[in-house]
Amino acid sequence: MPVITLSKAINTGLRRALEDDPKVIVMGEDVGGLGGVFRVTDGLQKDFGSDRVIDTPLAEAGIVGTAIGLALRGYRPVCEIQFDGFVYPAFSQIVSQLAKIRARSSGKLAVPVVIRIPAGGGIGAVEHHSESNEAYFAHTAGLRVVCCSNPQDGHWMLRQAVACEDPVIFYEPKRRYWSKAEVADAADDDRVLPLDRARIVRPGRDLTLLTYGGMVQPCLQAANAAVEDGRDIEVIDLRSLSPLDLGTITRSVERTGRCVVAHEAPTFAGLGAEIASAVTQSCFYHLQAPILRVGGFNTPYPPAKFEDQYLPDLDSVLDAVDRSFAW
Structure with missing residues (x-):
């Protein structure tokens, strides 16, 4: 059971998801060469290639809209929204399309998209970088909304979210990215709870x-x-x-x-x-x-x-x- 930071735990969760399923892709602004603002995706593009870890234009509506199309074609996109306050340009795509497609198709279509959002304050950031906007998405039927608080949950909840057939809004408290704790090695460890369990x-x-x-x-x-x-x-x-x-x-x-x-x-x-x-x-x-x-x-x-x-x-x-x- 390694002792690692929350950011590293999420990184290893993404790595395992990419290894386990060739249909998993990671996409977002600077997630490739830079490894993300918080280095959560560090090294993934080098190991999995630019066709699976994709640096996108600075256009959140385009990121989520493209992810929806990919999901409808059988892929499992994991989108990174660089900061919580940047999600609003993609709001219509999330609440009007992503959240509705499964119900609109009477369950025939699934859109297994994960949207990772670094959330909250405590890091001395500038405007639009410290939002807590979870209530918008929790209010929207058709979305799962989860929030990790430690490395153990950061790793395993992310892997569960990627495997889920529902769209998942995945919040990560940015002021906890550097906190360290043990992470279980196996999914059958008693500390690995179901995604919807407190x-x-x-x-x-x-x-x-x-x-x-x-x-x-x-x-x-x-x-x-x-x-x-x-x-x-x-x-x-x-x-x-x-x-x-x-x-x-x-x-x-x-x-x-x-x-x-x-x-x-x-x-x-x-x-x-x-x-x-x-x-x-x-x-x-x-x-x-x-x-x-x-x-x-x-x-x-x-x-x-x-x-x-x-x-x-x-x-x-x-x-x-x-x-x-x-x-």
């Missing part, structure tokens, strides 16, 4: 803390800090944002009686609102306090020097935990 990363009995992506680490830090106040917090990494693993979520909340949802995106109409509604509906008689949300402010993402004040952190999570116990 993971309990810290068991607890007093409150359920739901999160994903770049917020998993701050939530774990908050849970560990809460021990000093005698509070045992369960942290769940959602992993799959659409569909949600409501079974794992509701079993936890029924046991703890309290729930906080944390994500980087603004709270207004964010994924946390849907989760809070679903959990309230399922767990109403078990709740000892309202479900609380932690997220970014309802403003455009700020300039880099202000992002520490914008992004949720350990203190904002602990504040929500305190408010939950105040009821």
